[in-house]
Amino acid sequence: MQTKYLIVIEKTPNNLSAFSPDLPGCVATGATQSEVEERIRDAIRMHLDGMREDGLPIPEPSSIAEYIEA
Numbered sequence: 001m002q003t004k005y006l007i008v009i010e011k012t013p014n015n016l017s018a019f020s021p022d023l024p025g026c027v028a029t030g031a032t033q034s035e036v037e038e039r040i041r042d043a044i045r046m047h048l049d050g051m052r053e054d055g056l057p058i059p060e061p062s063s064i065a066e067y068i069e070a
Contacts (some may be wrong), residue, residue, distance in 0.1 A: 003019045003060075003061060004061060005022050005023060005044055005061050005063075006021060006061060006063040006064070006065055007019065007020050007023065007035055007037075007040050007044075007061060008020075008021065008065075009033065009037070009040075011030075012029075015029050015030060015031050015036075016029065016030055016031070016032070016033060016036040017029045017036065018030075018036045018039070018040040019040075020036070020040070020044060020063075021063040022059050022061050022062055022063050023044060023047050023048075023059065023061075025047070026040075026043050026044055026047040027040075027043065028040040028042070028043045
């Protein structure tokens with residue numbers, strides 16, 4: 001079973017950027033939504049592999065997202 005981490009995708013003046021609140025420092029950018037999603041997926045895998053190699057505990061996903069009307 002694969003673990004699912006929340007990602008946040010933000011528009012910037014030149015592209016899109018993505019990060020996971022549960023994995024500080026894990027970020028990616030891309031020109032399109034599909035590109036940034038693919039890149040953050042790869043970044044998460046690499047981030048987790050690095051944590052395993054360093055003997056660090058892998059954080060469980062804990063972030064929750066919700067839209068609120070303002």
